[in-house]
Amino acid sequence: MEKKISEKVINRLTLYHCILADYINADIEFISSKQIAMLLKIDDSQVRKDINLLNNSGKCRVGYIVKELKRSIEAALSFSKTKKAFIIGAGNLGMALAKYDNFTNYGLNILALFDNDKKKIGGTVNHKMILDISKLPNLARKSSVDIAILTVPREFAQQTADFLVKANIKYIWNFAPAVLDVPDDVQVWNENLMGNFLQFTYNI
């Protein structure tokens, strides 16, 4: 029986997953909790505790079997369950996220980008169309997309969120440095870059 996995653990497991992908690329078969711990500068008892939450059978004397452990993480975090999303805002950040091929490995399928800039509409980024934002409500319904990745400038963030809520979007991954006012049935994840930077540099 798997326990409910906490947010902090999910975050660490995706970092372990990154390391495992590198090990596979380098044709390394085994990894120890100590090796993972050293790379992330955390305690190896923490690594072992996290891995114990998984249904992972690939443990042996020399460590974990890299491929097995990677698969166990993918199963626990259901990478195979594809989640469809739209990117709202085809600026640099939206483009960068659209080009981030890694996302598909984690079950995030970005179907298209939306913008209101006539010069951008009709273009493509990484085989994804840039579409007129006015087409979003219809396409969201037809493709049953309820996740939006919001990368518009701060000053347009709230009005765009209002528009997305009307289009029945239920999850907004917000990259704009603005706190969005949305109804209770809509979830927002604030990618609070400045907050992260300040946490990181607080002690400098």
Add this chain to the structure above:
Amino acid sequence: MEKKISEKVINRLTLYHCILADYINADIEFISSKQIAMLLKIDDSQVRKDINLLNNSGKCRVGYIVKELKRSIEAALSFSKTKKAFIIGAGNLGMALAKYDNFTNYGLNILALFDNDKKKIGGTVNHKMILDISKLPNLARKSSVDIAILTVPREFAQQTADFLVKANIKYIWNFAPAVLDVPDDVQVWNENLMGNFLQFTYNI
């Protein structure tokens, strides 16, 4: 006496700060913990507890004085202490971060971008030069920059980190989806986007 502020609190305080900036733009003078709590869908006792950690005197019957509270957060998180940084990688993500004017309000001063693409070198983004990566060690020393924002593709992340470490960079804000192997005196903050997405969508 201020207590040491935890990472989670720093993160929430920057979100409160965002809300306060919006209130100032809208010419609103007072804000209650309830209003903040409702926007962030958290408990208002949490908001009050966080604010109690600040040296904030701007409290009155109708709530907090917006400008005072904003200043108290800025003081507690030392926004006025400017931190100089370089962006490594002038791709879409590097460009997006270079254009993010909000950073300066939080004390992050991005001096320049670096790349190895001859077509990009010599250009500017948001008044910041794109320079040849080979110039970084010298410029980092001269301008005493020890923070690097790493936005190169995954496959170049480790070798670029090695280069930065040799150039005496001590803090790497890592946007590449890779875990970096660096010496103990170098700190890495992994902007683990996929981890964040999976945390956000875990229950969908």
